[in-house]
Amino acid sequence: MVSIGNIVLTESPLLLAPMEDVSDPPFRAVCKAFGADLTYTEFISSESLVKGAIRSRRKLDIFANERPVGIQLYGGDEDSLALASAIVEATNPSLLDINFGCPVKGVVGRGAGAGVLRDPDRMVRLTEACVRSTRLPVTVKTRLGWDEGSKNILDVAERLQDAGIQALTIHGRTRCQLYKGEADWDLIGKVKNNPRMRIPIFGNGDIDSPQKALEYTNRYGVDGIMIGRAAIGYPFIFREIKHYRLTGEMPPAPTVEERVAVCRMHLEGALSWNGPAQGLNEMRGRYAHYLKGLPGIQEYVRRLVRLPDADSVAALLSKIEASYCGYVTEAHPIKLVDYHANCAL
Structure with missing residues (x-):
């Protein structure tokens, strides 16, 4: 320990x-x-x-x-x-x-x-x-x-x-x-x-x-x-x-259902902590990270960030889950986010 x-x-x-x-x-x-x-x-x-x-x-x-x-x-x-x-x-x-x-x-x-x-x-x-x-x-x-x-x-x-x-x-x-x-x-x-x-x-x-x-x-x-x-x-x-x-073995890559479930979990936490308006605003930069790698997901993300309320977001997440049902993502090296990419010396 x-x-x-x-x-x-x-x-x-x-x-x-x-x-x-x-x-x-x-x-x-x-x-x-x-x-x-x-x-x-x-x-x-x-x-x-x-x-x-x-x-x-x-x-x-x-x-x-x-x-x-x-x-x-x-x-x-x-x-x-x-x-x-x-x-x-x-x-x-x-x-x-x-x-x-x-x-x-x-x-x-x-x-x-x-x-x-x-x-x-x-x-x-x-x-x-x-x-x-x-x-x-x-x-x-x-x-x-x-x-x-x-x-x-x-x-x-x-x-x-x-x-x-x-x-x-x-x-x-x-x-x-x-x-x-x-x-x-x-x-x-x-x-x-x-x-x-x-x-x-x-x-x-x-x-x-x-x-x-x-x-x-x-x-x-x-x-x-x-x-x-x-x-x-x-x-x-x-x-x-x-x-x-x-x-000593790699587990299977997370399923689409797991990705959407984590996105929902984060959304619920953001709404609870920040309130409806700020919670939705805080989540707008998160959807793309949780759903990246799914083919054609960019259009769904563009829609998610424009939705006005949590119920609409939840409904679209359910549609994403259904649309990609059975899709198997391949395990691949994680691409590190370029955090502080514009940080000047």
Whole structure:
């Protein structure tokens, strides 16, 4: 078993990555239902949370059907992070995670997210401020370094552990790589195999198949794997990884009925959490991901995003299910969504 503070997870757990505009409560619940062992909220600005911004406060919403769940904060000011940590604790999540990895220009420019990678001393001070301000287990998600010439994760990992964090997730790219190129898991493995490290080390980056998940777990010895882009529209990946680990065989690809059922489940969650109008709006970008690969599905998706109410969407989903009844999708490598494709350096 893998433990983060008082949270006991399964052996080699699967984590759902925190993704802005993706990892909301309805999506987390879907991934949890298909085998995610630990989920995270979208990242929350500590400054906005302290100021009481409505959007930031809503990101604190967590529900019983998605636990254990961590709330992720980012920020570049020690006082704001400390105050935000206390606010987070009052909402009773399972843990608090600090984002030192987001490469988005707007975050980095404020000295937060991956912007802290160039100043390890400051990274440690920010971490200590969070640890001092909460009784929750504090974890960190970060990257290998700022650029190819400053991959300092081996030293940073030890210092963050000394600052009091209880688990570390490493994305195998630098900030300057954004989400391009291949993730470098060699350094992740070196952190895990450093005899000084006592906390769980989770690897993240490019896991898009059960075969790769098992291969990387065994090769690099990580305590678990965090999955992000590959789960967008395909929560089945958690179930598939666990099945492959247990049997050594790939399960059948999800049926059309399963795809539509997951789409309905997500829709119901979105309507419940956001209300009818906002719930429908939030789902408009999701249909294509859940239904991709079905021949001629684009026209159905164009209709889905224009429908004015939930009943109309439900009726069209039923028509899609009937139209593709018996259609067998082939198992094929998952194409990673180009998340933050337009993120400028």
